[in-house]
Amino acid sequence: KQEVTQIPAALSVxxxxxxxxxxxxxxxxxxxxQWFRQDPGKGLTSLLLIQSSQREQTSGRLNASLDKxxxxxxxxxxxxxxxxxxxxxxxxxEYSGGGAxxxxxxxxxxxxxxx
Amino acid sequence: GAGVSQSPRYKVAKRGxxxxxxxxxxxxxxxxxxxxxxxxxxxxxxxxxxxxxxxDKSGLPSDRFFAERPEGSVSTLKIQRTQQEDSAVYLCxxxxxxxxxxxxxxxxxxxxxVV
Numbered sequence: 001k002q003e004v005t006q007i008p009a010a011l012s013v014x015x016x017x018x019x020x021x022x023x024x025x026x027x028x029x030x031x032x033x034q035w036f037r038q039d040p041g042k043g044l045t046s047l048l049l050i051q052s053s054q055r056e057q058t059s060g061r062l063n064a065s066l067d068k069x070x071x072x073x074x075x076x077x078x079x080x081x082x083x084x085x086x087x088x089x090x091x092x093x094e095y096s097g098g099g100a101x102x103x104x105x106x107x108x109x110x111x112x113x114x115x
Numbered sequence: 116g117a118g119v120s121q122s123p124r125y126k127v128a129k130r131g132x133x134x135x136x137x138x139x140x141x142x143x144x145x146x147x148x149x150x151x152x153x154x155x156x157x158x159x160x161x162x163x164x165x166x167x168x169x170x171d172k173s174g175l176p177s178d179r180f181f182a183e184r185p186e187g188s189v190s191t192l193k194i195q196r197t198q199q200e201d202s203a204v205y206l207c208x209x210x211x212x213x214x215x216x217x218x219x220x221x222x223x224x225x226x227x228x229v230v
Contacts, residue, residue, distance in 0.1 A: 004157070034218060043119075043206055043223040044158070089157055103148075103219065105157030 002027045006090055006106035014114045015082055021075040021109045023090030028071050034103065035064050035075050036089040044089065048075070080113045087111070117141075119222035121207050127228045128197045136192045136225045140209030147190050148219070149182055150206040158206055164190060197229045 003026045013019055023033075032051045036044040048057045048064040050073070056065040063076040077084060087110050091103035120139040128134050140147050146165055150158035151174075160174040166187035175182070179198075184190040194201055204226045208219040 032218075036221075041226070043121075044208075044219075044221040046218050046220065049218040091157070103150075103158075103160065105159070107155070107157045 002030075002092060002094060002104045004090060004092055004104050004106040006088075006109050008109060009107065010110040010112075012112040012114060013080060015080055017080050018076070018078050019080055019111075021077070021088050021090075021111070023073040023075070023106055025071045025073075025092050025104075027094065028068050029094065030068065030092045031095045032093045033064075033066055033073050034091050034093070035062075035073075036091065038087045038089060038108070047088075082113045082115045085111055085113045119207055119209050119220050121205075121222035121225050123225060124223065125226050125228075127230060130199060130229055131196050132229075133193065133195045134197055134227065136194075136205050136227070138190045138192070138207030138209075138222060140188065140190070140207070141211070141220055142188070144209035144211050144220075146210040146212065147184060148208045148210075149190070149192050150208065151176075152204040152206055152224070154203070161192070161205075194227075197227075199229050202227055202229045 005024045007022045034049045035047045037047050038044050050057050050066040061078040066073045087108040089105050089108045091105045093103050122137045148163050149161040151161055152158040162172040162182045163170050164184040167184050179195045181193045204224040206224045208221045210219050
């Protein structure tokens, strides 16, 4: 069974710092990997989607990399801002062949950017 | 609509009561997923629809949980005889394509509290 682990579980840094969030998964036979942001009491907002054939995706100050063979992804946030404070979730999508395959999520990294 | 809409946003139910949670996906989206997110955890897969067909319900925790999408658009997740352990945020997500390729768009969720 696929397991997704996110490290660290929580992170608090002063604004302006560059930071890296880590995600690892146990089964490398994934179809894609997606990073989400979740604000308190809200649903999930998709940040970046990386297909299994890709190595990285960039959007503004965010950069996500994928090393499928080693089962790892990182989310890099440049020049962090207080508005970046949220929980960041990593999720992998598998090709199960038979039934449907939803996403398998990690527990998230709770990020606080101090003004 | 522009996004995935879920209602109600909040639901408080007495133990033993039946509840129904509604999801309006983005118009034209083929795939629809339901997830359950307990406090401090990542979302966990419940069930998946492709149009009106429920292709996987392996994540439903018990036979008290039932989901339908009769016309391939709006979906309802029903929980019978609610228990305290059912307290969670229930998230709905839709995707334009089949389960393998597209990124997901999530709704804001329904927070269910069973007292």
